[in-house]
Amino acid sequence: MIEQPDARSQMSGHRVHEGVALVATVRNEESTIHAFLDGLSRQTVHPQEIVVVDGGSTDRTVAEMQAWRPTCGCRVRVIVEPGAGIAAGRNAAIAATPMGWIAVTDAGTELRGDWLEQITEPLSRADPPDVVSGFFEPAGGTFAQRAIAATITPTAAEIRPESFMPSSRSVLFSRDAWMRAGGYPEWLDYCEDLVFDFALRDSGARFEFQPKAIVGWIGRPNLRAFAKQYFRYARGDGKAGLFPRRHVARYVAYSYALASLLLITKLPVLFLVGCGGFAVYMIRPEQRVLARRARFTRGELVRAVLLAPVIVITGDLAKMAGYPMGRVWRRNRSDGPTA
Incomplete structure (x- = not known):
């Protein structure tokens, strides 16, 4: 010391x-x-x-x-x-x-x-x-x-x-x-x-x-570092048994998005509904960026608004990768808390 x-x-x-x-x-x-x-x-x-x-x-x-x-x-x-x-x-x-x-x-x-x-x-x-x-x-x-x-x-x-x-x-x-x-x-x-x-x-x-x-x-210096951070956060959620419904909802939403893309020619309405859902999902992140417009120049603000969906999707995918790893750790841990 x-x-x-x-x-x-x-x-x-x-x-x-x-x-x-x-x-x-x-x-x-x-x-x-x-x-x-x-x-x-x-x-x-x-x-x-x-x-x-x-x-x-x-x-x-x-x-x-x-x-x-x-x-x-x-x-x-x-x-x-x-x-x-x-x-x-x-x-x-x-x-x-x-x-x-x-x-x-x-x-x-x-x-x-x-x-x-x-x-x-x-x-x-x-x-x-x-x-x-x-x-x-x-x-x-x-x-x-x-x-x-x-x-x-x-x-x-x-x-x-x-x-x-x-x-x-x-x-x-x-x-x-x-x-x-x-x-x-x-x-x-x-x-x-x-x-x-x-x-x-x-x-x-x-x-x-x-x-x-x-x-x-x-914030993290780039998307790669950000993804790593959110992967670890979600793995921690899995280890602690936190927010299972929230994580399941994320898997369901992205599974729907993937299905709508695969069936876009046969069932375009699924894709349109998915786009509407994602637009609603992005309201809050975009509002956060706009609420902090003073932190950006005008050009940076436009870029930040356009980048927000990429940031959100990157974070979601990282969470979807990290959470099951935490759950596996939790299931295999014999001396720690169990669900």
């Missing part, structure tokens, strides 16, 4: 939220770590402690973390755990801090300057919730990153606060709630945060949606 000195004399002029630790996991984040650290430095309110677990980086991620000195003067711990997955890394980071409240984010994000202030705002109440669900918006420097993220990221208007399950890109919870839920599920490599959310809910934790606690989520 690499620990920076607790330079509290540097705190002058900085607001520190006592009792709050910010935790994150990293692995080979050299290309994004500076944006992440800059976001930490810009916070209007700082955590009392920052704990980062590195899962075995082979680039300069750890060196960059070691060299960083937060302007707030809060203590920073960098724990190196080669081979640790995201869930194990988060659990290790939480276990390493005595703080009663845990703010969780990812190194591949861009924190808005008031993120920690907003996500800890409910803690000022006499009876705060157990979990504060933050939100996330698309980010990224290249057109592909912005187009992919804008297409697949829900807008705040789509969220139903009473049922929203937070991503661990942007969430705060009490140590007690984490312990009651049994921590992040280390048997999962992806979708671990969603399974943790369900465990929190099932343990009786009270959630509150805080849409102003925003982090920027950087």
Whole structure:
């Protein structure tokens, strides 16, 4: 473990939220770590402690973390755990801090300057919730990153606060709630945060949606990387036994699309119905892109609108490939949860 000195004399002029630790996991984040650290430095309110677990980086991620000195003067711990997955890394980071409240984010994000202030705002109440669900918006420097993220990221208007399950890109919870839920599920490599959310809910934790606690989520740099990401997400769904009806509906829809193409000359009405169905299916992704038009130049916006169906189809096909692999893993796993 690499620990920076607790330079509290540097705190002058900085607001520190006592009792709050910010935790994150990293692995080979050299290309994004500076944006992440800059976001930490810009916070209007700082955590009392920052704990980062590195899962075995082979680039300069750890060196960059070691060299960083937060302007707030809060203590920073960098724990190196080669081979640790995201869930194990988060659990290790939480276990390493005595703080009663845990703010969780990812190194591949861009924190808005008031993120920690907003996500800890409910803690000022006499009876705060157990979990504060933050939100996330698309980010990224290249057109592909912005187009992919804008297409697949829900807008705040789509969220139903009473049922929203937070991503661990942007969430705060009490140590007690984490312990009651049994921590992040280390048997999962992806979708671990969603399974943790369900465990929190099932343990009786009270959630509150805080849409102003925003982090920027950087989309994948190209369609190939995006497909790989969604393949892993769907495989995680399969491993955890999540959303079977949603995945079955996807297979049914694409089976219909394939059949309508094969029978286009004999039953053209099937193809027309399929086109209408796909047009309805694309309304929400296109609305997401248009709602974020300010992120694009005029020419880029046209390209993003045209690219949105390709992004959606790519993601769907990747999910259809990944989900059954997760289900096979789940069926063959003798020491884990079963459906």
